[in-house]
Amino acid sequence: MPEVTSGGADVAPADVTPLVQIVSPTGERVVEPDNATYRSRVDHLTSEDLRALYRDMVLTRRFDDEATALQRQGELALYAQGRGQEAAQVGSAYALAPQDYVFPSYREHGVLHVRGVSPVDRLRLFRGVDHGGWDPAEHNVHLYTLVIGSHALHATGYAMGVQRDGLVGTGDPARDAAVVTYFGDGATSQGDVSEALVFAAVNNAPVVFFCQNNQWAISEPTSRQARVPIYRRGEGFGIPSVRVDGNDVLACYAVTAEALERAHHGGGPTFIEAYTYRMGAHTTSDDPTRYRERAEEEYWRQRDPIDRVAALLKAEGGWDEAWVAALDAEADTYGERLRTAVRELGAPPVESMLDHVYADPHAQVEAERAWLRDYELQTTNEEAVR
Amino acid sequence: MTTTTAPAVSTTSAVRTETLTFARAITEGLRAALEDDDHVMLMGEDIGRLGGVFRVTDGLQKDFGEDRVVDTPLAESGILGTAIGLALRGYRPVCEIQFDGFVFPAYDQITTQLAKLRYRSRGRLEVPVVVRIPYGGGIGAVEHHSESPEALFAHTAGLRVVSPSTPQDAYDMIRAAVASADPVLYFEPKGRYWSKGEVTLGGPVDAAGLDGARVARAGTDVTIVAYGPTVATALRAADALAAEGTSAEVVDLRTVSPIDVPTVVASVRRTGRCVVVHEAPSFLGAGAEVAARVTEECFHSLEAPVLRVAGFHAPYPVAKLEHEYLPSVDRVLDAVDRALAY
Numbered sequence: 001m002p003e004v005t006s007g008g009a010d011v012a013p014a015d016v017t018p019l020v021q022i023v024s025p026t027g028e029r030v031v032e033p034d035n036a037t038y039r040s041r042v043d044h045l046t047s048e049d050l051r052a053l054y055r056d057m058v059l060t061r062r063f064d065d066e067a068t069a070l071q072r073q074g075e076l077a078l079y080a081q082g083r084g085q086e087a088a089q090v091g092s093a094y095a096l097a098p099q100d101y102v103f104p105s106y107r108e109h110g111v112l113h114v115r116g117v118s119p120v121d122r123l124r125l126f127r128g129v130d131h132g133g134w135d136p137a138e139h140n141v142h143l144y145t146l147v148i149g150s151h152a153l154h155a156t157g158y159a160m161g162v163q164r165d166g167l168v169g170t171g172d173p174a175r176d177a178a179v180v181t182y183f184g185d186g187a188t189s190q191g192d193v194s195e196a197l198v199f200a201a202v203n204n205a206p207v208v209f210f211c212q213n214n215q216w217a218i219s220e221p222t223s224r225q226a227r228v229p230i231y232r233r234g235e236g237f238g239i240p241s242v243r244v245d246g247n248d249v250l251a252c253y254a255v256t257a258e259a260l261e262r263a264h265h266g267g268g269p270t271f272i273e274a275y276t277y278r279m280g281a282h283t284t285s286d287d288p289t290r291y292r293e294r295a296e297e298e299y300w301r302q303r304d305p306i307d308r309v310a311a312l313l314k315a316e317g318g319w320d321e322a323w324v325a326a327l328d329a330e331a332d333t334y335g336e337r338l339r340t341a342v343r344e345l346g347a348p349p350v351e352s353m354l355d356h357v358y359a360d361p362h363a364q365v366e367a368e369r370a371w372l373r374d375y376e377l378q379t380t381n382e383e384a385v386r
Numbered sequence: 387m388t389t390t391t392a393p394a395v396s397t398t399s400a401v402r403t404e405t406l407t408f409a410r411a412i413t414e415g416l417r418a419a420l421e422d423d424d425h426v427m428l429m430g431e432d433i434g435r436l437g438g439v440f441r442v443t444d445g446l447q448k449d450f451g452e453d454r455v456v457d458t459p460l461a462e463s464g465i466l467g468t469a470i471g472l473a474l475r476g477y478r479p480v481c482e483i484q485f486d487g488f489v490f491p492a493y494d495q496i497t498t499q500l501a502k503l504r505y506r507s508r509g510r511l512e513v514p515v516v517v518r519i520p521y522g523g524g525i526g527a528v529e530h531h532s533e534s535p536e537a538l539f540a541h542t543a544g545l546r547v548v549s550p551s552t553p554q555d556a557y558d559m560i561r562a563a564v565a566s567a568d569p570v571l572y573f574e575p576k577g578r579y580w581s582k583g584e585v586t587l588g589g590p591v592d593a594a595g596l597d598g599a600r601v602a603r604a605g606t607d608v609t610i611v612a613y614g615p616t617v618a619t620a621l622r623a624a625d626a627l628a629a630e631g632t633s634a635e636v637v638d639l640r641t642v643s644p645i646d647v648p649t650v651v652a653s654v655r656r657t658g659r660c661v662v663v664h665e666a667p668s669f670l671g672a673g674a675e676v677a678a679r680v681t682e683e684c685f686h687s688l689e690a691p692v693l694r695v696a697g698f699h700a701p702y703p704v705a706k707l708e709h710e711y712l713p714s715v716d717r718v719l720d721a722v723d724r725a726l727a728y
Contacts, residue, residue: 131502131505131506131507132508135510136507136510142474143506143507143511145499147494147498147499150467150494150495150498150499153467153468153470153471153495154468154470154471154474154499156467156468157467157468157469157470157471157475158471158472158474159471160472161471161472161474161475161476162475164453164472164477165475191463191491192463192464192467192494192495195459195461195463195464195467196464196467198459198461199461199464199468355508355509356504356505356509357543357544358504358544358546358568359504359509359512359566359567360566360567360568362546362568362643363644363646363648364643364644365543
């Protein structure tokens with residue numbers, strides 16, 4: 001298995017660690033005894049399958065570029081860039097069954113793309129018109145959670161519910177269900193993530209903990225979060241754990257497929273560390289030039305996940321110029337539609353500010369709702385008179 | 387998967403009246419909830435095999451099994467966080483926090499997640515979680531076992547905060563809390579666990595069980611507002627006042643979020659004087675909200691300012707001093723005297 005470092009100045013010896021890889025950074029298949037079981041999970045994929053993965057990664061990156069530009073133009077208040085993490089997100093999401101449930105953090109735009117959450121729905125939060133943006137039940141994807149690591153517990157509890165529903169180990173792939181929760185390297189320092197690992201382990205819950213170690217938690221490198229590789233944290237709780245090349249879409253698919261199979265069959269949780277890189281900033285409010293080196297970013301540019309799939313397709317005869325041109329055109333249309341849709345997102349009505357605080361009427365809210373209505377009416381009347 | 391209010395009719399238990407302790411009334415309320423809906427489950431530290439440190443869940447794991455009455459790891463944030471996940475999957479978890487002072491590791495999950503998921507999702511997500519918290523003092527305990535943190539939660543929109551003062555309310559309100567589609571913090575006055583009262587059990591859940599203050603004692607000269615453990619204190623003070631010729635009306639708020647302002651206001655419009663009694667510190671406690679609302683809405687009816695008898699702005703003291711800290715009948719009488727002197 002290949003070894004890899006972060007390439008940055010802050011490399012701790014513990015970062016030189018074997019990881020699961022099926023396609024090298026230059027697009028060659030890696031064939032060795034250590035990755036045999038993972039290769040067997042992707043050997044059946046055809047060039048058409050690879051082109052589908054490529055397309056989803058390209059559209060994910062296009063979404064990212066469009067959203068970043070929209071923010072710079074003042075159309076979004078904020079945006080959390082996912083550039084560079086397309087393989088980890090698209091690859092893992094491909095392994096999900098429709099009945100599996102996802103608990104993302106706030107950067108998993110590629111996962112949401114694969115699950116079918118529409119591009120404009122994914123940006124309502126960043127536009128400042130919604131704290132969520134989509135209906136979780138439609139695509140089995142929970143809303144973004146901004147309190148770091150908090151949702152790892154929700155995912156574990158949800159998985160405990162799946163167990164109680166009797167939907168683990170039925171042997172029916174259309175019924176067995178599992179949960180995947182995504183979070184970053186920084187999140188693994190939060191107590192809630194440790195507690196989620198405790199509960200998942202002792203309950204043998206069907207939950208996959210997918211940690212995208214993108215090397216940075218805003219301005220702090222992973223060495224500020226851990227002195228051992230992150231995947232060993234899962235091992236510490238008695239959970240099978242694996243480190244995968246987070247820029248290798250086939251490897252990410254394979255390890256997630258294995259983890260989901262384990263969960264579906266009653267084998268309990270898995271911890272996956274996808275070793276990747278946050279090519280962009282933490283969010284559009286962040287300035288990475290203040291804390292990291294160009295050389296490190298260049299090192300990871302050489303390991304771009306999308307270029308890797310392109311190289312693989314070219315090497316295996318699956319690359320077709322006409323198809324690429326069509327994809328470029330599709331991406332352009334996709335971008336234009338997204339820009340138009342985002343610009344049309346307006347503020348919700350003022351009265352909605354007090355909706356959905358509670359299910360049933362709550363005297364305090366109702367009193368304030370009446371006050372707000374009278375106040376708005378009074379203001380309107382005063383303005384009309386002026 | 388979402389659920390709304392649980393089935394209204396308890397089909398398995400006939401209506402009957404028994405004399406029960408406060409704690410046992412909660413046990414029977416939990417039993418009824420577990421019988422009514424197979425998605426109701428209990429989770430907490432030591433609630434299963436031990437039956438809870440106050441025995442409130444005694445016998446329930448034996449009757450309903452380990453999957454529905456769950457001994458959790460020692461991790462309050464984990465208990466709440468996994469309860470939220472279970473609720474999102476369609477279950478109705480009732481969490482037990484062992485003591486008031488240990489709720490704080492769960493404060494993040496309660497205030498940033500439990501309180502906000504419905505609002506965040508514009509009503510698509512429902513988290514019908516109940517959090518049972520034994521609270522209040524008077525049991526001679528060490529640090530962190532006698533606190534009254536209810537205001538810290540009532541100040542967060544999205545949570546319902548309730549506290550029964552009688553065994554009947556304990557039974558009715560725990561069933562109503564479980565049936566509610568909203569997250570409910572159910573504060574149990576632990577100093578009252580062994581008090582006894584008549585409880586009518588069985589029958590359908592009262593959908594309005596979580597709403598509304600109750601006039602515990604009618605009177606004409608002063609309104610004493612209390613909730614949880616201080617309702618009994620207020621009633622004893624009313625007895626003492628009656629012997630002196632003063633007629634005190636006692637209003638049991640029953641809920642701290644929302645506060646039933648109309649019931650309090652209707653009373654103060656008649657009596658003209660109001661004293662609020664709670665164990666929680668006076669400074670920024672629930673009594674401050676009552677005082678503000680009463681002043682706003684009954685200003686012209688008030689003969690005296692609204693006064694508060696409550697805990698001090700200091701951590702809950704050592705057991706040997708706690709009776710100096712807790713609102714006593716004497717301190718309530720003193721406040722009523724001051725109100726009457728205006």
